[in-house]
Amino acid sequence: xLELQDLHVYYGGIHALKGISLVVEPAExxxxxxxxxxxxxxxxxxxxxxxRARSGKILWDGKPIHGLRADDIVARGIVxxxxxxxxxxxxxVRENLDLGAYLRRDRRGIEADREMVxxxxxxxxxxxxxxxxxxxxxxxxxxxxxxxxxxxxRLLLLDEPxxxxxxxxxxxxxxxxxxxxxxxxxxxxxxxxxxxxxxxxHRAYVLQSGELVMxxxxxxxxxxxxxxxxxxxx
Amino acid sequence: MAEVLQQLVNGIxxxxxxxxxxxxxxxxYGVLKLINFAHGDVYMVGAFAGFFAATAFGxxxxxxxxxxxxxxxxxxxxxxxxxxxxxxxxxxxxALITAIGVSLLLENLGILILRPDPRAFPELIRLExxxxxxxxVNNRQLVIIATSVVLMMLLQFIVTRTRMGKAMRAxxxxxxxxxxxxxxxxxxxxxxxxxxxxxxxxxxxxxxxYYTRIDPLMGFMPGLKAFVAAVLGGIGLIPxxxxxxxxxxxxxxxxxxxxxxxxxxxVAFAILIMILLLKPTGILGKTAEEKA
Numbered sequence: 001x002l003e004l005q006d007l008h009v010y011y012g013g014i015h016a017l018k019g020i021s022l023v024v025e026p027a028e029x030x031x032x033x034x035x036x037x038x039x040x041x042x043x044x045x046x047x048x049x050x051x052r053a054r055s056g057k058i059l060w061d062g063k064p065i066h067g068l069r070a071d072d073i074v075a076r077g078i079v080x081x082x083x084x085x086x087x088x089x090x091x092x093v094r095e096n097l098d099l100g101a102y103l104r105r106d107r108r109g110i111e112a113d114r115e116m117v118x119x120x121x122x123x124x125x126x127x128x129x130x131x132x133x134x135x136x137x138x139x140x141x142x143x144x145x146x147x148x149x150x151x152x153x154r155l156l157l158l159d160e161p162x163x164x165x166x167x168x169x170x171x172x173x174x175x176x177x178x179x180x181x182x183x184x185x186x187x188x189x190x191x192x193x194x195x196x197x198x199x200x201x202h203r204a205y206v207l208q209s210g211e212l213v214m215x216x217x218x219x220x221x222x223x224x225x226x227x228x229x230x231x232x233x234x
Numbered sequence: 235m236a237e238v239l240q241q242l243v244n245g246i247x248x249x250x251x252x253x254x255x256x257x258x259x260x261x262x263y264g265v266l267k268l269i270n271f272a273h274g275d276v277y278m279v280g281a282f283a284g285f286f287a288a289t290a291f292g293x294x295x296x297x298x299x300x301x302x303x304x305x306x307x308x309x310x311x312x313x314x315x316x317x318x319x320x321x322x323x324x325x326x327x328x329a330l331i332t333a334i335g336v337s338l339l340l341e342n343l344g345i346l347i348l349r350p351d352p353r354a355f356p357e358l359i360r361l362e363x364x365x366x367x368x369x370x371v372n373n374r375q376l377v378i379i380a381t382s383v384v385l386m387m388l389l390q391f392i393v394t395r396t397r398m399g400k401a402m403r404a405x406x407x408x409x410x411x412x413x414x415x416x417x418x419x420x421x422x423x424x425x426x427x428x429x430x431x432x433x434x435x436x437x438x439x440x441x442x443x444y445y446t447r448i449d450p451l452m453g454f455m456p457g458l459k460a461f462v463a464a465v466l467g468g469i470g471l472i473p474x475x476x477x478x479x480x481x482x483x484x485x486x487x488x489x490x491x492x493x494x495x496x497x498x499x500x501v502a503f504a505i506l507i508m509i510l511l512l513k514p515t516g517i518l519g520k521t522a523e524e525k526a
């Protein structure tokens with residue numbers, strides 16, 4: 001469904017991605033783990049069109065999308081929920097969700113998806129008219145994911161959804177991610193919380209200094225002694 | 235007391251004009267973080283478009299106003315496309331210098347094509363004065379205030395209720411996150427220039443009616459004052475521009491009436507210095523939060 005072929009990304013003089021190749025198949029949860037600065041976010045930013053790859057290919061349903069504008073990529077069904085939530089703080093929860101559905105014209109479908117998001121995150125419904133900036137960190141993360149779902153993505157790119165959340169909320173967010181996946185959305189998940197990410201992922205890639213150092217079924221990756229030592233705390 | 239009230243009426247008329255110009259500054263700043271110094275000259279273009287609509291076509295107030303807004307909107311669109319869009323990823327100072335360049339270009343083209351001497355703006359609205367208690371109000375002031383109020387309500391509607399308006403607010407708050415929503419940011423920026431330029435043109439026509447004289451350099455000083463108004467209210471904030479415009483207009487008129495007319499232009503800049511010293515984010519601006 002999604003394929004990255006030998007992707008190279010530079011930030012000025014910094015070689016951030018040094019030839020990344022990976023695949024995401026329909027209905028999967030693929031997790032991308034790695035230390036701070038390994039290139040996880042950059043990989044997602046390249047897919048969603050926020051940064052340009054210097055060389056290499058990004059194929060979506062077999063067609064290249066690496067030259068497209070970010071809004072065209074959203075239109076093709078790839079939605080990126082960025083690191084740090086990036087909700088629109090001065091707008092209401094409802095307005096944020098509506099912006100998520102910016103490219104859609106099907107009123108009925110939008111309404112149904114809004115109900116679906118409220119069902120996943122009942123807290124958002126309670127706070128529908130509240131300014132998003134007044135939400136707690138966990139609620140903001142729910143809003144960021146909900147807003148992403150409003151675009152009706154086929155592939156959801158999640159960047160550090162558990163960042164800065166209390167353990168109970170982290171569990172809640174990961175439960176919902178699995179639920180979204182079971183409802184038919186493919187997920188590419190970037191996480192520092194490797195433990196949880198490998199538990200819900202089907203397959204995993206390990207990124208180190210801009211290079212993929214390991215790939216495989218999530219359980220195998222989780223069982224690897226080196227991964228255990230470096231990312232899972234023993 | 236009656237004298238103060240009288241000057242307040244005059245100040246509000248002048249202030250609505252500054253507010254209309256200030257809105258364009260603040261909206262463009264919102265989406266692009268650029269002070270568009272050519273904005274005052276777009277206001278001049280609007281005034282002349284209104285002038286020609288009235289003199290060459292013999293149109294009345296409303297058609298001339300709409301024509302001026304349309305012409306200026308077109309100018310705004312072209313300026314954005316030609317001068318600013320190629321600099322989207324350039325350092326901000328490059329765009330700022332370009333804005334000053336566009337301003338000089340428009341002013342000098344104006345002198346070349348429209349001639350430098352002032353022209354009498356046609357009498358689109360025949361002057362009538364009314365006595366309201368101790369106050370003297372004329373119908374031109376009422377038209378200025380009414381037109382401004384209607385345009386600002388229209389703007390408010392566009393910004394809060396329409397898809398494009400919501401996209402504008404989104405881009406102003408977080409451009410990158412907006413792109414992830416599927417918003418075509420370039421199109422939103424172009425739309426913002428169209429909107430801001432049209433409002434400036436309306437101000438140009440209203441000034442023509444109020445002061446009855448226009449010239450190619452007329453945009454310079456009101457442009458700067460409207461910029462001060464936008465900063466005073468809180469740059470990037472639409473209600474701030476409205477408030478700031480009114481405040482600058484009233485302050486200017488009061489200073490002229492009660493201190494000295496030679497302070498007419500200085501007062502705006504005195505206010506600018508004070509706001510920058512006391513509350514740089516403007517009256518309605520919140521103290522900027524550190525971004526993680």
